[in-house]
Amino acid sequence: MATHVRHPIWLPAVKPAGARTFASLYATESFARATVTSVIPIQAYEILHNEQEVSVLYTVVSLLGLSVTLFMPMLIKHFARRWVYSAGAVLLAVGSLFFVTHSLAGQFLGMLCRVMGASALSITLNLYIMDHIRKTDLIQAESLRMAWSMIAWTTGPTLGIFLYSRFGIYAAHGAVAIFALALLMLFWFYRLSDNRMIAAGKTRAVNPFANIGRFIAQPRLRLAWLIAFGRSCYWTTFFVYGPLFMVITGQGELASGLLVSAGNALLFVAIYWGRAGKKFGARRVITLAFAGMSVMLFIAGAIGTAAPLVTAGFLLAGAFFTIGVDAVGSTTFMRAVRTYERPQMAAVYRTYLDFSELTPPLVYSVVLSFFGLGSVFATLGILTAVCGVVTWLYLPKRL
Incomplete structure (x- = not known):
């Protein structure tokens, strides 16, 4: 009977979620961030007037953000993915x-909201991707x-x-609010949670510390996290210390x-890196x-x-x-995680971002006590070399 129809007739016209669905959501989210x-780092430097104190601020915010990330599966259980x-x-x-308060307290709370928001968006989007995209297409x-x-x-x-230097703080951060609203509207337009072929977004609550133990017990998940x-x-280094490097060396905010x-303009080469990964294997690439x-x-x-612009050129090459x-x-995690524990393991996996925002500023604050700003990049070079060696030794060739 016509009275039994529950949705407006235009709703079924929305295409099933696919790679382009998640690409458009991530692109809109990227504008907001x-x-x-x-x-943000320049604003923090203007408030604190010391790059070492900026590192400490980032460290404290990342520690608090890490706690939120670990408890994300519980939030998903109680409020469902779409609400998170x-x-x-x-x-x-x-x-x-x-x-926009341009105060230390406002800077701290703004950075914390940004970290918590990014955590919620990242974990839930990864869960939707694993639900809708086949492993062979990841x-x-x-x-x-x-x-x-x-x-x-x-x-x-x-x-x-440009907005910050030309029109002020309200223009720059007002643009973020507009993009965030656009993201919210786009997400609800896609109605990802309405797909009845996908398991419900809610999941069994598990102790966050037990989740960590389960994650650490699986070698492939540990390797995916390290990568x-x-x-x-x-x-993190590029976005925070790159701008600081340019300002401190006299190159200017612009x-x-x-x-x-x-x-970031180099992101178009991701398509070619993806093709290389499909042809030669993830391990080699x-x-x-x-x-x-x-x-x-x-x-x-x-x-x-000694030569700031030359240094910037090599940072771009590193990018x-x-x-x-x-x-x-990221496909190393998506292929390794078991279907029944995706929400729990995705939350632990997401801590890589929190630790990557926490560890570098903490380490750099110590390094900067003894060496110049260039030491930050050399320190990071040691970490990436270790990651490369571990990947070559332990990532399966078939990936």
């Missing part, structure tokens, strides 16, 4: 309200997702710096935004990418402040190789 990527994803988008917008889907985000990560940092941690440490945008990152970082560290790990690396 990329716009103030270069603004929506809350993530809202938190990005709320963070903007704190940032490399292609992930490389497409990275490539689509290129426009956001290329134009966003420069746009944010993600290594490449994310590069981006140059800092251009550096970050130029690095990831190892090559880490090796390239290490070489570029050691050279950048050796040059340091080219990092995108190779972006395009292929």
Whole structure:
């Protein structure tokens, strides 16, 4: 009977979720986060007037964000994925309200909202991807997702710096709120939770510490975490210390935004890295990418402040190789995780991002006590070299 129809007739017209669905969501989310990527460290430096104290601030925020990430499966159980994803988008917008106060407390709360929002969005989006994309198509889907985000990560940092320097703090962070609202609307338009062929978004609550134990007990998950941690440490360093490096060496705020945008402009090569991964295997591609990152970082560290623009050039070259790990690396987790424990293991896996925002500032704050700013890049080069060696030795050849 007509009275039994529960949905407007236009709803079934939405196409089933696929690689382009998640690429468009990630691209919109990237605009919301990329716009103030270069603004936040500069704003923190303006408030604290010391790069070492900026590192401490990032460390404290990352520690708190880590706690939220570990308890994410419980939030998903009680509120379902779609509400956790929506809350993530809202938190990005709320963070903007704190940032515009231009105070230490506002900076801290804004950064915390940003970290919590990114955590919620990342974990839930990965769960949706694993539900909808076949394992054999993951490399292609992930490389497409990275490539689509290129426009956001290329134009966003420069746009944010331009708005911040030309029109003020309200313009820069107001743009973030607009993009976050657009993300929320797009997500609900796709109605991912309405697909009845997919298991319900809710999951059994498990002690977060027990989840950590289960994760650590599986060698392939440990390796997937290390790969993600290594490449994310590069981006943390690039996004935070790249702009600081340009400002401190006298190149200016606009140059800092251009550096970050130029690095993100390289995201289009994710498509080619993905094809290479499909042809030659993830093990070879990831190892090559880490090796390239290490070489570029050691050279950048050796040059340091002696020739800032040359150092920036090698950081860009390092970004080219990092995108190779972006395009292929996450598939190592998606292929290894067991279906019945995806939410729990995805939450533990996501801690790579929290640790990559926590560990580098903590380590760099010590290193900077003894050496110049270039030492930051050399220190990171050691980590990426270790990641490359471990990947080559332990990642299965068939991947």
